Every structure is written in C-alpha cells, then in structure tokens.
Amino acid sequence: MHICVVGAGAMGGSFAALLTRAGYDVSIIDTWAAHIEAVQTNGLTMQGALGDYTATLDAVTHTERANFADWAIVFTDSNSTSVAADTVDQVLKPDGSVITMQNGIGNVEKLVARLGAERVVGGSSMCSAASAGPGQVLFTHLATTTIGELDGSRTERIEALAALLESTGLVIQVGDQIMAKIWNKFVLNCGVNALCAVTGLRSGEMTRVPEIYALQTQVIREALEVVAAKGITLPDSAPWTTIKHSSFHKFNQPSMLQHVLAGKRTEIDAINGALVREAKVLGIATPYNEALVALLKGREHQRISEVSGEVIDYDEWEARICEDPLPGAYD
Numbered sequence: 001m002h003i004c005v006v007g008a009g010a011m012g013g014s015f016a017a018l019l020t021r022a023g024y025d026v027s028i029i030d031t032w033a034a035h036i037e038a039v040q041t042n043g044l045t046m047q048g049a050l051g052d053y054t055a056t057l058d059a060v061t062h063t064e065r066a067n068f069a070d071w072a073i074v075f076t077d078s079n080s081t082s083v084a085a086d087t088v089d090q091v092l093k094p095d096g097s098v099i100t101m102q103n104g105i106g107n108v109e110k111l112v113a114r115l116g117a118e119r120v121v122g123g124s125s126m127c128s129a130a131s132a133g134p135g136q137v138l139f140t141h142l143a144t145t146t147i148g149e150l151d152g153s154r155t156e157r158i159e160a161l162a163a164l165l166e167s168t169g170l171v172i173q174v175g176d177q178i179m180a181k182i183w184n185k186f187v188l189n190c191g192v193n194a195l196c197a198v199t200g201l202r203s204g205e206m207t208r209v210p211e212i213y214a215l216q217t218q219v220i221r222e223a224l225e226v227v228a229a230k231g232i233t234l235p236d237s238a239p240w241t242t243i244k245h246s247s248f249h250k251f252n253q254p255s256m257l258q259h260v261l262a263g264k265r266t267e268i269d270a271i272n273g274a275l276v277r278e279a280k281v282l283g284i285a286t287p288y289n290e291a292l293v294a295l296l297k298g299r300e301h302q303r304i305s306e307v308s309g310e311v312i313d314y315d316e317w318e319a320r321i322c323e324d325p326l327p328g329a330y331d
Contacts, residue, residue: 001024001025001070001071001164002024002025002026002027002068002069002070002071003016003019003024003025003026003027003069003070003071003072003073004026004027004028004029004068004069004071004072004073004088004091004092005019005026005027005028005029005072005073005075006028006029006030006072006073006074006075006076006084006087006088006091007029007030007074007075007076007077007080007084007102008028008029008030008035008036008039008044008059008075009030009032009035009075009077009131009137010129010130010131010137010138010255010258011075011101011125011127011128011129011255012028012030012073012075012076013028013035013044013046013129013131013137014046014048014127014129014137014138014139015073015075015168015170016028016044016055016057017044017045017046017053017054017055017137017139018046018050018053018139018168018169018170019164019168020044020053020055020056020057021053021055021168022167022168022169024164026055026057026058027057027058027059027060027063027069028044028057028058028059028060029059029060029061029062029063029087029091030059030061031061031062031080032061032134033061034134035134035135036059036060036061037134038133038134038135038136039057039059039134039135040059041135042054042135043055043056043057043135044056044057044059044135044136044137045132045135045136045137046136046137046138046139047132047136047137047138047139048129048137048138048139048140049127049139049140049141049142050139050142050168050169050170062087063087063090063091065090065091066090066091067090067091067092067093067094067096068091068093069091069092069093069096070093070096070097071096071097071098071099071161071164072088072091072092072096072097072098072099073098073099073100073101074088074098074099074100074101074102074107074111075101075102076102077102077103077259077265077266077267078102078103078104078106078107078267078269078270078271079265079267079269079270081100081102081106081107081110081111082110082114085110085111085113085114085115086114088111088114088115089114089115092115092119096119097119097120097121097157097161098111098115098119098120098121099120099121099122099123099147099161100120100121100122100123101123101124101125101145102270103185103186103189103193103255103267103270103271104186104189104267104270104271104274105182105183105186105270105274105278106270106274107270108120108122108150108179108182112150117150117151120150121147121148121149121150121157121158121161121178122147122148122149122150122178122179122181122182123145123146123147123148123178124145124146124178124181124182124184124185125143125144125145125146126143126144126145126185127139127141127142127143127145127170128140128141128143128252129141130252130253130258131258131262140252141250141252142169142170142171143171144171144172144173145165145170145171145172145173146172146173146174146175146178146181147161147162147165147172147173147174147175147178148174148175148176148177148178148181149178150178150179152176152177152178153176154174154176158174159174162174175235177233177235180232180233180234180235181235183227183232183234184234184235184236184239186223186271186274186275187220187223187224187227187234187239187243188239188242188243188246189254189256189271190219190220190223190271190272190275190289191216191219191220191223191243191247192206192216192243192246192247192254193254193255193256193257193267193271194219194256194266194268194271194272194292194293194296195212195215195216195219195292196253196254196256196257197254197256197257197259197260197266197268197296197299197300198292198295198296198299199212200257200260200261202250202251202252202253202257203246203247203248203250203251203252203254204247204248204249204250204251205251206247207244207247207248208248215288215292216243216244216247218288219272219288219289219292220239220240220243221288222275222279222284222285222286222287222288222289223275223289224239224240225279225284226275226278226279226282226284226286229282229284230278230282255267256268256271256296259300260296260299260300260303261303262307263303263304263306263307263308264304265300265304266296266300268293268296268297268300272289272292272293272296273293275289276289276290276293
C-alpha cells in the first residue's frame, strides 16, 4: 500500500508522519523547497497530540514518477488544488483513489473535474496542526476526521480507508453526507479564520473583544443564510452554539493566521470569499463577509511585502503617480 500526500505542510505532514509510523509506504510532495530538503536530510519530525516521531520517507518538490500510489491525500492550500489535481492524476495507479481534507469549498469539485467522481472521496478533519519550521510539524489537537463517498454509499473502499486511517491513532467517522460535513466545517472556518487572521488574535482572544465578537455574529449569520438558501442541511443542528463555543474555548492559531504571519497567500478565496460568490449567485447580501475579505486581502498584501523584505520608497512612488487619474473602479 503506497500513499502519496500532496501538500505536506502542518496537516499533511502530520498525516504523513502518522501513516509512516503505522507501517505504510508514504511519500510526500510539497513545493516548499527548504521543508523538503530538511525532510530528505533529517526526516519529518512530528510532535504533539499523538506523540513524537521522526518519519523517514520519500520527499520531493515534484516528481516524474507515474502510477505508483494506491491512495493520494490532498492537503495543499485551496489556491493550489488545480495543480494538485494534475499531480494526483499523474501519481495514482489506474485503480487508485484520492481524498481531499482541505479547508474551504470547491476542492472536491476541482478534483472531480480532473479525475472523475468515481476516483474521489471527500473528507473533513477537525484536527489541527502547525508548522514548526522546515522538516517539523506540530500535531496540536486530535479530533474527529470524517470521510465519505460523494454519493453517500457505504463501500468497501471507504471502509478500508477508515481502517487504514484508524490504524494511525486518528479518530475516524464514515459519513453518508460528506459534502454537508465539508460545508459544516466551511461555515465554522468562515466564522473564525479570517477574523483571527485580520486581527492577529487567536480564536479565544478574538472572541473576548466585544466588537469582534459582535462582528463574528454577523459573519456567521450571513453564512447560515447562504446555507439555508442552498438547501443544505448541516450535520450540526446547532452551528451557532458550536462555533461560538469552539472559538471561545480554543486558543490555537487557525491556519489562515499562520499563513499571514508567515507572509503567505491565504485561503480566503475558498472560505469567506467563496461564501460571497455563492451569495451573489443567490442574490443574498453579505456585507460583513465582503468587508472581511477586503480587509484580509489588504493584510495579506502588507504581510507578504514585509516578510519578503521588499523596500518601498513611498516618496518616489507618490511623486511618480500623484498626477495619475484614479482607476475607473474607484469612481
């Protein structure tokens, strides 16, 4: 059994280490060159909720190998799903399958478009992890990971995958409404991740600022309005309570905040940005989510520039453009 993890950052790296420790043949593909070089040299070190372990495995930034994996697990950020789908199509055996456990919505659809629905399985993990630098991941929180066939059927394939993942110590649930489960996590992410990324606060800190707590309420309200209009029944019958309770009592750094701090592009377009797009199709106003997306885009732009070490001569810039007309979009 060969498993290829495409996107071996915090979550992907943690899953790869756990699978290697359980005895599976695992390889990872990730575009972060320093990370891959560290893994090649010293192994992939995981610490945290399921113990400490250093995995020795095949690690590359890209591969020319083809048709070698029985399973692919996609953990890239949502901006890279289309590229990941091409990689998966290359590495999978003809009878191989892929599961995505990425954040946001639209990832399953991109994999289906490239590979066909029969080869794709959906997943949603409530575990959390963080990067500790090249070659190192922290598996910070063990929670339930739900997997399921897209059509809701209970197949030998999904049962075998559940057993495979359970053998690593993960808590696995097989769901018959996996797309609804993905939307369930999507709504949670809409109500937490971008707010933390914009403010720089962890979730428990963010909810203790009254103005941000009130803003969170409006962001969640808009998300649930879109869910209702689409006719989606969430597995969680009390999403308000779950989101408010979870964000109030947890002090982890959501992945979006981790990306901002690292000066990386965030997944806002697959989370609150995706909600705004869905809402426009339905004719639903989402001003709070639209504002949050705009603010996060600005914060992301500033932080990427800062981390890259870009030096901007604002006086020169101002002198050069002061006579330029405003773009039409600003009229």
